[in-house]
Amino acid sequence: MGVSHYTVAGLTMIGEPGSIRNNENTPGGRAGPRVDRRSFLKATGTGLAATGLAGCLGDDDDGTVTLGAMYIFSGFASLYGDEAERGFDLAVEEINENGGIDGQDVEIIARDTEGDADTAIRQMTSLIEEDGVDGLFGLDSSGVAQAMAPQVEEQRVPLMVTHAATPFLTSPEGEHDNSVGNEWVFRNCNNLSIDMYGAAQVAAELNATEWATIGPDYAFGYETWDYFQAYLEGLGADAEFTEEQYPGLETSDFTPYISSVIGAEPDGVITPLWGADLTTFLGQADEAGWFDEIEYTLFSVGMGTDLPADGSPLPEGQHASTRYDPFVPESEENETFRETYYEEYDTLPTYNAEGAYRAVYLYKDAIEGDENDPEAIRDTFTGMEHSGPVGEYRFDEETNQAVVPAIWGAVSQDEEWESNVLDPVDVYDVTSDELDDLLADSELPSGV
Amino acid sequence: MDLSVILWFVSIADIVIGLSLGSRLFLIAVGLSLIFGVLGVLNFAHGAFYMIGAYVALAVTNHLIDNFWLAVVAGALAVGVVGVLIEVGTIRPLYERAEGELDQLIVTFGFVLVIHEVVRFVWGSQPYSMDAPASLAFSVSIAGSTFSAYRLFVIGAAFVVMAGLWLFVTKTYFGALVRGTSSDREMASMLGVDVPRLYTAVFFLGSFLAGLGGALSAPLQSTSPALGDQVIIDAFIIVVIGGLGSMFGAFVGAMLVGLMQAIGPQFIAAGHIAIPFVAMVIVLLFRPEGLFGGIGE
Numbered sequence: 243m244g245v246s247h248y249t250v251a252g253l254t255m256i257g258e259p260g261s262i263r264n265n266e267n268t269p270g271g272r273a274g275p276r277v278d279r280r281s282f283l284k285a286t287g288t289g290l291a292a293t294g295l296a297g298c299l300g301d302d303d304d305g306t307v308t309l310g311a312m313y314i315f316s317g318f319a320s321l322y323g324d325e326a327e328r329g330f331d332l333a334v335e336e337i338n339e340n341g342g343i344d345g346q347d348v349e350i351i352a353r354d355t356e357g358d359a360d361t362a363i364r365q366m367t368s369l370i371e372e373d374g375v376d377g378l379f380g381l382d383s384s385g386v387a388q389a390m391a392p393q394v395e396e397q398r399v400p401l402m403v404t405h406a407a408t409p410f411l412t413s414p415e416g417e418h419d420n421s422v423g424n425e426w427v428f429r430n431c432n433n434l435s436i437d438m439y440g441a442a443q444v445a446a447e448l449n450a451t452e453w454a455t456i457g458p459d460y461a462f463g464y465e466t467w468d469y470f471q472a473y474l475e476g477l478g479a480d481a482e483f484t485e486e487q488y489p490g491l492e493t494s495d496f497t498p499y500i501s502s503v504i505g506a507e508p509d510g511v512i513t514p515l516w517g518a519d520l521t522t523f524l525g526q527a528d529e530a531g532w533f534d535e536i537e538y539t540l541f542s543v544g545m546g547t548d549l550p551a552d553g554s555p556l557p558e559g560q561h562a563s564t565r566y567d568p569f570v571p572e573s574e575e576n577e578t579f580r581e582t583y584y585e586e587y588d589t590l591p592t593y594n595a596e597g598a599y600r601a602v603y604l605y606k607d608a609i610e611g612d613e614n615d616p617e618a619i620r621d622t623f624t625g626m627e628h629s630g631p632v633g634e635y636r637f638d639e640e641t642n643q644a645v646v647p648a649i650w651g652a653v654s655q656d657e658e659w660e661s662n663v664l665d666p667v668d669v670y671d672v673t674s675d676e677l678d679d680l681l682a683d684s685e686l687p688s689g690v
Numbered sequence: 691m692d693l694s695v696i697l698w699f700v701s702i703a704d705i706v707i708g709l710s711l712g713s714r715l716f717l718i719a720v721g722l723s724l725i726f727g728v729l730g731v732l733n734f735a736h737g738a739f740y741m742i743g744a745y746v747a748l749a750v751t752n753h754l755i756d757n758f759w760l761a762v763v764a765g766a767l768a769v770g771v772v773g774v775l776i777e778v779g780t781i782r783p784l785y786e787r788a789e790g791e792l793d794q795l796i797v798t799f800g801f802v803l804v805i806h807e808v809v810r811f812v813w814g815s816q817p818y819s820m821d822a823p824a825s826l827a828f829s830v831s832i833a834g835s836t837f838s839a840y841r842l843f844v845i846g847a848a849f850v851v852m853a854g855l856w857l858f859v860t861k862t863y864f865g866a867l868v869r870g871t872s873s874d875r876e877m878a879s880m881l882g883v884d885v886p887r888l889y890t891a892v893f894f895l896g897s898f899l900a901g902l903g904g905a906l907s908a909p910l911q912s913t914s915p916a917l918g919d920q921v922i923i924d925a926f927i928i929v930v931i932g933g934l935g936s937m938f939g940a941f942v943g944a945m946l947v948g949l950m951q952a953i954g955p956q957f958i959a960a961g962h963i964a965i966p967f968v969a970m971v972i973v974l975l976f977r978p979e980g981l982f983g984g985i986g987e
Contacts (some may be wrong), residue, residue, distance in 0.1 A: 317815045318914065487955055490963065494817075494911035494920060497707050498952040501835070505701060505956075518817045522912040525819055531836035532828070 264337035268297075284679045299530035302556040306349045307342070307614060309605055310369035311598065312362060312380040313405075318492050319517035322382045322405060322594050327352060328587050329595035330379075333602035336346060336582075337420075350602070351375065357382065359389035366390060370397050376609070377402065377635060379601035379620055382594070384434075384462045391422040400620045402428050402604055404597030405565075408465060409435035409689025412643035417687045420461075428623050428642040430604060431597045431632075433567040434462070434514075434542075435469055435689045440648025440670040441512055441540050442473035444561055445481065448538050450509030454485035456499055456523070457514045463488050466514040466542060469686060476680030484508055489519075496523045500530045510538035520544065524556070533557055544653070545593065545664065556653045556662060563650045565593035567667055571633045579631040590661050591631075638674055643690045647671045703835035704952045710841045710910070712948025713848030717903025718921055719928040720855065721896030727935025728774045728872040728892045730791065731781060734798040737922025738805035739897050743769045743904025744913040745813060748820050765905030766898050769835035773897025776801060777890055785889075798804040802918065817914035844906055851899070852941045859937065866893060872935070924951075927970045933980025942981060 277420025311330055313323035334348050342348060345560060351373050357361035362381070369375045378394065379402040381387045387406035394401040403411060410427050413421035445453065455470070457463025467486055474481045485506035487499040500523075515523050520543065527533070544562035556562055568580045568590045579599070583591040591599070608622040625639040635646045677688035722736045733739075747765035751758060780797050784790045821827070822840035829836050859865035871878040871888055879885045905918075911917070928947050932939025947966045954962030973980060 318916075319819060320816060492817075492914065492916045492920075494914070494917055495711065497841075497910075498704070498711070498955050499954070501701075501703050501707050502955045504835070505703065518912065518914070522817060522819065529829070529836075529838050529841075534836075 267341045273444055285599070295647045306347050307346050307605070307609060308331055308349045308351060308373060309602065310366070310373065310375035310378045310380075311350050311352040312365060312369075312378060313357050313381045313594075313598075314357045315352070316356055318519065319357055319382060321517065323352075323354065325592045325594040326380060326382075326404065326598035327597060327602075328583070329591065329598035330602050332583060332586060332595075333599045337602065337606055341537050342650040343609050343614075344611065348602065348606070355383070355386055356380065357386060358506070359386045362390055363393050364384045366393060366397070370399050373619070375399070376614055377605050377616070379605070380404055382597065384465075385460055387411050388420070388422050388461070391424060391427045394426045395424040398426065399616050400426055400428065400623060402430055402601045402623070404430055404601050406623055407431075407434040407437065407565075408461060409433050409466075409469070409687055411689065412638075412641040413642060413689045414685035418685065421687060423641055423689075424625070425642070426620055428637060428644075430595065430628075430644045432646045433643060433689050434465055435677060435681075435686075436646070436648045436672065437542055437563050437565070438466060438469035439473050439672055439680070440490055440541060440563055440650045440668075441470055442477055442479065443648070443670050444540060444650045444668070445474055445510060445538075446468075446477050446479040448510060450538050451480050452482050452484045452506075452508045452510070453506035454483070454487075454503050454511045455498075455513065456487040456489070456503050456511060458516070458519065459488035459490045462516075463514055466512065466638065468684075470512050472681050472684040472686050475683065482657060491519065493519060494522065497530065499595060500527050500532060504530065504532060504535045508536060510540065511536055512540045512542060516543035528557075533560075540650075541653075545662070554687045558653055558655055558662075560653050561650060562653050563648065564664065565646075565649070566591075566596040567593075567649050568596075568631075569663065573631075575629065576631040576633070584659075584663070590659055590663070596631050600628075600632065603630060604628060613684045640690055643672070643674075645674065645690060695783025698700075700953055700956070701835070702833035703837075704956065705846070705949065706832060706835070706837055706842070708949035708952030709845045709945060710837075710948070711951050712945035713845045714903055714907045714910070715924050715928055715948055716848045716941050716944035716952035717851065717906065717920065718900050719925040719932070719944050720851070720937055721899035721903075723932070723935055723940040724855075724899075725893055725896040725931070727937075728868055729781075729889050731794045731798070731893075732791075733896070734898050734922065735776070735805060736798075736896070736925060737918035737920070738802050739769045739773060739900035739918075740904040740907075740921050741809065741913070741915070741918035742772060742805065742978050743901030744820075744908040744917060745809060745818075745904075746901070747908050748818050748913060751820065758821075762902065762905040765908075769904070770894045770898035773900075774890055774894050776903040777893035780891070781893075782886060785875035802922075806915050807868060807917065813915075815915055817912035819912055820908040822909040830885065840909055844910065847906060848941075848944075855937055860957070864891075924966065927966045929980070930939040930967075930970050931973045931981060933982040936951060937982050939982030973979045 313326045314320055315323035330350050331454045334350055338347050351369060353365035353369060355365060375398045381403050382405045384406045387403055388408060388411060391411060410420040410422055412423045414423045415421050455467040459467050471483050485503055485508060487502055489496055539560050541556055541562040544556045545564035607617045612618050625637055627636040632646055635644050637644050648670040651667030653662055654665040656663040674688055674690040677690050681688055716892055718736060718740045722733060725731055740846050741804045743765040746768045747761040748759035781794055784793045785791060787795045822838060824889050826840040826843050828839050830842060859868060867883055871883055871885060875885060876918045924947055928943035929940055932943030
């Protein structure tokens with residue numbers, strides 16, 4: 243490991259005019275003995291231009307493919323960044339050990355978005371303008387992703403989103419008031435729309451008609467509920483929607499919300515609570531007798547938090563979804579990834595780890611044998627067919643969304659892996675046309 | 691909306707939850723109110739004090755001794771000591787300064803930022819949870835709803851603290867000094883009251899109560915660096931509603947805000963967080979001195 247690193251300024255080269263001069267003339271040497279002001283400024287300017295234009299001002303002659311990884315590395319959802327880092331570290335190690343990308347090493351510069359749009363945009367600008375990255379990937383928060391989409395379009399750098407789930411990110415601009423999709427933004431994991439299609443399929447099969455939700459008080463919470471209802475109605479299921487609660491992010495006591503939901507006596511609840519909020523909620527829900535009172539709880543982000551086994555695990559038997567399941571599909575590629583990952587980190591890979599891992603390989607496959615150029619990468623991603631641990635899939639040409647299935651299953655403790663897994667697990671394959679048909683009566687875009 | 695319609699929707703469970711939220715808020719708001727009532731200092735760092743109480747209790751049970759009650763006492767005492775150090779070191783020099791109130795406000799706000807960063811440095815930014823004491827780790831069913839015995843205990847603790855404070859302030863010699871000094875500091879000083887020492891004692895008591903609130907609340911909530919910021923806003927609303935400087939006002943205000951937080955989600959799915967703010971605005975408009983007023987009230 244150790245290939246990825248966190249940087250704050252990203253201007254280290256510019257402070258060393260000698261190294262820039264050496265980069266032009268005498269590779270490998272240290273700074274020259276004398277540097278006057280004029281040559282310093284000239285070298286700085288040259289360095290900045292080279293960084294901005296070529297984007298690969300590496301230490302070695304062969305150049306480096308530099309990718310910017312943007313995740314939440316601090317705060318209540320830092321778990322997601324840690325998981326993603328494991329994934330992209332593993333990919334980088336594998337790729338560099340096997341000759342890199344056309345002989346060039348891959349380097350990841352990881353930045354903390356803090357789950358905040360302004361911070362994320364600042365980091366993105368720094369990654370592009372100061373570090374000259376060849377491409378970007380990551381993003382955990384839908385709110386951040388929606389704010390970033392127009393920015394990457396302006397900067398003309400490809401962005402492979404690996405976690406943030408809002409359908410509006412891959413709904414072409416103009417399709418809906420909230421749509422921000424554009425030709426530079428791609429997503430390699432399933433989105434909220436696909437996930438809620440799966441949730442509606444699960445819900446329609448259960449002996450439950452009255453449904454409620456408890457979700458975070460921002461777009462992701464509301465969209466989950468909107469899509470869940472729209473798909474259940476699209477499927478023609480006998481369902482009533484009776485209660486909705488939206489506690490703020492980082493709520494320390496969910497008890498009033500829990501009491502309101504229990505008081506409405508729904509048969510089932512869908513919850514997109516995530517990060518540490520989910521952990522806090524689980525403990526307080528258990529204390530309030532939630533799982534005795536409510537027959538079915540569907541956790542749409544549960545397995546992302548749950549697998550690493552710190553914090554309260556999801557109760558066995560409840561339904562949860564995942565964007566990637568370490569045991570699905572039963573392919574050699576998935577098995578190899580699962581075994582390698584487990585050997586390296588002593589835990590099963592979560593979907594955030596797999597998404598980040600696969601993003602690096604997507605860049606490798608796009609750049610290999612082709613030009614390392616943002617527009618060329620973008621064009622290769624468009625409609626690209628790809629294969630990874632998650633299985634074989636392709637990117638929809640109009641939306642840039644990977645067409646991958648919804649995965650829902652029952653939470654079960656697995657002794658062999660010392661982890662929660664989904665068993666039994668159901669895979670819901672679906673096409674964008676089918677999703678559009680189901681959403682026809684709503685104004686929601688499928689984002690696929 | 692007809693009152694009977696509201697009561698129809700409000701269950702016993704909501705009231706119990708509201709009182710438990712209110713109890714926690716009371717422990718922080720009463721200290722804030724006490725310090726303002728006697729010293730005239732609006733302590734912005736009081737929410738951060740509450741947070742320290744929770745973290746110290748966590749640290750004690752996790753690393754020193756697995757005894758919940760000792761951890762609570764340690765949390766409260768630690769915050770009391772921190773309060774004394776801050777009062778003696780940074781606030782006391784400002785009492786005599788012209789426009790000193792503003793300087794005090796800025797100093798205490800500075801400590802909000804400092805404490806926040808220290809906590810982040812020491813414990814990180816992820817939230818922690820803490821188990822309730824084994825003796826209270828059982829469930830109680832009230833009107834068909836399940837509560838942990840510990841939640842009910844915290845409600846009881848708030849009532850005991852309120853009664854204790856009332857007796858302390860109205861029936862003891864020290865309480866008489868506190869009331870006298872809050873009414874007229876110069877007169878108290880001329881009559882031989884050691885005002886600086888009294889101020890420090892009151893600051894200790896207020897800080898101790900915030901630490902006690904934080905430590906007692908640790909098993910009922912997640913503890914993260916955001917905790918202090920969350921509760922200080924509620925505490926300010928409470929003391930405005932109850933009347934700055936009034937202990938009884940803090941108690942009533944805390945319980946009202948707790949009930950609003952518990953019952954609000956029943957009526958407004960999102961946006962109910964604004965209800966206590968609206969209540970505060972109404973109080974400020976029609977009864978700017980708050981529902982109650984003055985130390986010992």
